[in-house]
Amino acid sequence: MTPPPLRCLRCDRPTKSFGGCRSCAAEGIGVNAMPPLADLSDVDLARYPGGPWGLPTALPTAGAPVTLGEGNTPNIRLRTDPDSGQQADSAGELWLKYEGGNPTGSHKDRAMAVGVAAAVAAGADTVVAASSGNAGAAAAAYAGRAGLRCVVFTNEAVPAGLRAQIDALGAERVVHPGTALERNEAMGRAVAERGWYPLTSFSVPSPGGNPYANEGYKSVAYELARDFAGRRIDAVVVPTSRADLLGGIGRGFRELTAAGLLASAPRLVAAEPAAAAPFTAALRHPDRAEQERTRVASGPTVAFSLGEERPCWQGLDALWRSGGAAVALDDEAILAEHRRLAAEGLVLEPSSAVASAVARDLVREPGALVVAMGTATGLKGLVG
Numbered sequence: 001m002t003p004p005p006l007r008c009l010r011c012d013r014p015t016k017s018f019g020g021c022r023s024c025a026a027e028g029i030g031v032n033a034m035p036p037l038a039d040l041s042d043v044d045l046a047r048y049p050g051g052p053w054g055l056p057t058a059l060p061t062a063g064a065p066v067t068l069g070e071g072n073t074p075n076i077r078l079r080t081d082p083d084s085g086q087q088a089d090s091a092g093e094l095w096l097k098y099e100g101g102n103p104t105g106s107h108k109d110r111a112m113a114v115g116v117a118a119a120v121a122a123g124a125d126t127v128v129a130a131s132s133g134n135a136g137a138a139a140a141a142y143a144g145r146a147g148l149r150c151v152v153f154t155n156e157a158v159p160a161g162l163r164a165q166i167d168a169l170g171a172e173r174v175v176h177p178g179t180a181l182e183r184n185e186a187m188g189r190a191v192a193e194r195g196w197y198p199l200t201s202f203s204v205p206s207p208g209g210n211p212y213a214n215e216g217y218k219s220v221a222y223e224l225a226r227d228f229a230g231r232r233i234d235a236v237v238v239p240t241s242r243a244d245l246l247g248g249i250g251r252g253f254r255e256l257t258a259a260g261l262l263a264s265a266p267r268l269v270a271a272e273p274a275a276a277a278p279f280t281a282a283l284r285h286p287d288r289a290e291q292e293r294t295r296v297a298s299g300p301t302v303a304f305s306l307g308e309e310r311p312c313w314q315g316l317d318a319l320w321r322s323g324g325a326a327v328a329l330d331d332e333a334i335l336a337e338h339r340r341l342a343a344e345g346l347v348l349e350p351s352s353a354v355a356s357a358v359a360r361d362l363v364r365e366p367g368a369l370v371v372a373m374g375t376a377t378g379l380k381g382l383v384g
Contacts, residue, residue: 003118004060006033006211010313018198019188020207024313029292030205031313035060035215037251040259045226052114052216058255059114060212066117066146070109071219073101075227075371078356079344080363092234092368094359096341097224100348100377104165107245107375108138110220115199115213116142124197125149130187131200132180132305133162134376135209139199140171151196153187155180157304161380201242208312209244217248218255224371225253225262233266237359237372239351240270240279240326241306243315245373250318266371268318270326271358273351275299276307277328279315291316302331303351305376327358338378347378 007014008021010031015021017033024031038058048054051071076098080091099107112135119127126149129139136152143150150171154163155178166173176183181204188202200209208214224233238246246268253265270279275298282294291311298309319326334350337357341348348356352375359372 003062003121003212004035006035008033009317018210019203025203025205025207028205029313030203030207030310032207032211032214032247034211034251034314037255037258040255040261043259043261045222045261046229048222048226050219050223050226052110052219054219055222058218059215061114061117061121063117063121065113066120066142067113068103068109068141068145070102070113072223074098076346080360092363092365092370094356094363095369095371096346096356096374097220097371098346098374100352100374104134104137104141105377105380106134106138107217107220107373108135109141110216111209111213111244111248112138112142112199112216114216115210116146116148118210118212119148119197119199120146122197126151126194126196127199128153128187128190128196129198129200130180130184130202133158133166133380134305135200136171136173137162137165137169140166140169144170151190153183155183159381161382165380205310206242206308206312208242208247208314214244214248215251217245218252220245220373221249221252221256225256228369231369232264233371234368235267235269235359235362235370237269237271237355237362237370239303239306239355239373239375240272240315241308243270243279243312243318245375246270247312247314247318250322254321265322268322268324269358269362270315270319270324271355272326272328273301273303273306273334273354274328274330275301276309277326278308278311279319279326280328282311282316283319283326288320302334303354305349305351306354327361329354329357333357346374347382348374349376349378349381352376352378
């Protein structure tokens with residue numbers, strides 16, 4: 001079975017490339033090309049078992065699933081007055097969807113399960129990813145599950161715990177001494193010259209990751225709609241870099257509303273570190289053409305897995321469609337939230353804590369229900 005065709009999200013041109021739309025790239029705008037949205041009109045959401053493979057007809061893959069039991073991660077209610085250890089009477093509800101509960105400890109498992117299955121269907125024998133840690137670990141795990149070779153391009157800044165996880169899962173780790181841009185370019189050469197199947201972004205400007213893999217993130221929206229059935233979710237706050245997760249969640253909510261399974265989609269909010277916040281900078285411009293072409297300096301941050309110079313168009317699209325926003329926080333605020341979460345028994349990556357920190361400001365209105373995406377466990381950072 002041939003996978004569904006890919007079309008640019010911005011200009012609707014067809015493409016067979018995993019490197020995004022080259023026409024839009026020529027304008028300096030990184031835009032992913034995606035398969036058509038799925039039709040969920042025959043779905044009974046109450047019977048949805050969760051995870052990407054819970055609705056296999058919503059995925060652009062052929063053949064058998066590749067799975068380690070990803071998805072169905074818990075929703076944990078957070079204290080809205082963490083200093084007193086109580087719920088604030090004047091506030092709404094703040095929930096954390098804890099993606100650290102996935103098999104390798106991050107949301108990347110949802111994408112890599114689908115991406116590796118697509119690689120198998122395409123006849124690939126080697127998959128490749130460029131990663132600061134979590135994507136590489138997930139790629140290694142699912143490639144191992146499928147019996148494929150996995151190569152992960154990383155750099156020297158990857159934490160020891162994540163390096164150990166990638167190595168333990170059997171991937172070939174290539175440590176690139178240059179910048180993330182140079183690392184991605186090296187991966188791109190490997191894809192072009194060796195025919196390896198790419199699971200992550202490698203083009204410049206970055207359009208986002210493998211479009212088939214990214215469809216695995218739609219399952220976050222399906223699970224939230226099922227778990228909060230009968231209640232309105234006001235906002236979902238997502239740690240954002242290339243906006244693969246943000247874009248995937250947005251697509252899932254679009255499918256749900258189109259099928260009448262959800263009355264209205266929640267507002268999406270991109271949470272970024274102030275040192276690398278292209279979406280926050282972009283949305284300050286009144287004109288969408290200016291937003292698309294925004295470029296910022298990207299500096300070091302404790303949220304090490306986040307950080308881009310340009311906003312990927314798939315993220316802007318998700319924010320525009322949902323009436324969303326972008327908020328940037330400095331390292332001090334991110335680390336303060338990291339400590340608040342630990343006081344509630346949750347050790348998350350600082351890159352995850354940026355979402356719940358932003359969400360706290362959105363839940364002050366009584367009756368509001370806000371979900372923050374806790375994208376990865378912080379336990380890997382404690383190893384080494």
